[in-house]
């Protein structure tokens with residue numbers, strides 16, 4: 001099952017996706033919502049089988065983790081059904097001809113977002129459901145009206161194949177064209193598909209080296225395509241002195257819980273904690289971390305990457321181990337909490353600001369607001385930045401905010417970054433290396449925008465216009481007409 005897809009099958013899959021593109025794009029939003037709902041129902045019905053497979057291949061616990069993740073995955077498919085029913089995602093905009101337009105007379109011009117074409121999705125290893133075969137990238141591309149070719153992650157091949165079968169069968173049974181969805185296996189096949197001119201966009205969740213290599217391929221094709229890569233993130237957390245005084249113990253425990261959750265294998269794991277000097281939380285942190293059992297990591301590649309990253313971090317001058325738990329055996333690792341000073345951090349910023357994917361995190365102490373701002377100033381952008389503060393901190397924190405908005409796509413106040421809800425307002429992105437496309441999100445309903453391309457229709461007779469742009473608004477869409485929302 002983990003064997004690479006053979007070249008003839010890969011060619012059939014790419015040809016079928018290209019053939020299906022027109023029909024998929026022409027389906028109405030209501031039809032596509034029906035396909036997504038059918039897919040969600042089929043995956044829910046197969047939950048026991050899929051969760052058992054995922055547990056075997058990824059070592060993630062069935063309950064509550066994999067159960068919760070599958071629930072999130074099918075919720076996500078259904079939520080995109082609501083996006084389709086709402087219609088605002090199409091961005092339908094009508095400007096009637098206007099002889100008195102201030103810059104000179106304008107023609108009738110109408111703009112609509114249109115499916116981009118077949119999308120190649122590289123599944124993630126660390127969310128075998130929610131960021132894998134039937135995950136957010138697939139859901140948003142299908143909702144946008146694009147066929148999907150899914151490059152399975154080598155960490156869970158059987159689960160990928162089975163999820164792909166169930167998803168494809170449900171979509172086709174609900175009326176989608178045959179080539180709407182297929183899974184391919186093998187690293188080289190991912191590259192071959194990415195270079196194929198029939199693929200019009202790609203998305204990815206994984207490592208910086210892997211994502212960067214694929215981004216470079218996507219953008220150096222003879223016909224370059226958008227590549228939505230979600231790569232690495234350190235996710236700094238800033239704790240104020242007032243928050244330490246008010247609830248230091250709870251913060252220490254919350255932090256230890258967040259960075260060790262799921263063996264630290266979340267792209268939103270808090271990898272850096274900025275504490276005020278003299279915080280006095282050492283003992284509580286030591287105890288909280290010492291109580292974390294060793295947990296098996298997803299696979300050997302990730303366990304080896306974690307061991308290397310941790311060794312590199314531990315060797316930095318001025319970085320010390322504050323607490324360790326559980327030991328290491330095979331692919332199982334305990335938690336490690338490291339600590340350093342602002343001076344040591346600034347002296348080797350390149351190493352200490354790198355993501356160490358797994359159950360490790362680094363505490364950095366700061367003397368005052370100026371020092372905190374200079375520490376944040378050397379951070380690379382990531383997905384999130386968190387503040388643990390009190391109401392009395394508002395004036396102290398305000399000047400720090402620009403340093404945080406520079407480095408993150410999502411800012412949190414008195415919460416932990418692990419746990420990414422799927423909603424209309426969610427943003428899961430950020431400037432490079434968080435992503436290769438900082439204007440987009442891979443989670444939440446806005447993820448659909450990645451797979452839509454705007455087309456303006458100038459001067460067309462009504463009957464040749466796409467229905468969403470016709471004069472009598474037959475789909476009853478929310479539209480902007482002559483500059484006014486309707």
Ligand code: NAP
Nearest residue numbers: 125126153154186187206207210213231232267302305357
């Ligand atoms: P990965 O090694 O980047 O692999 C992700 C996908 O890209 C897989 O399908 C892989 O194919 C493919 N790939 C990787 N390098 C490639 C290359 N040079 N050319 C073509 N295809 C390539 O990521 P991973 O296995 O999930 O995890 C490894 C590391 O990624 C972790 O230790 C962690 O640092 C990071 N990670 C980050 C996130 C995040 O959300 N930020 C999530 C997961 C992992 P094969 O599977 O077939 O090899």
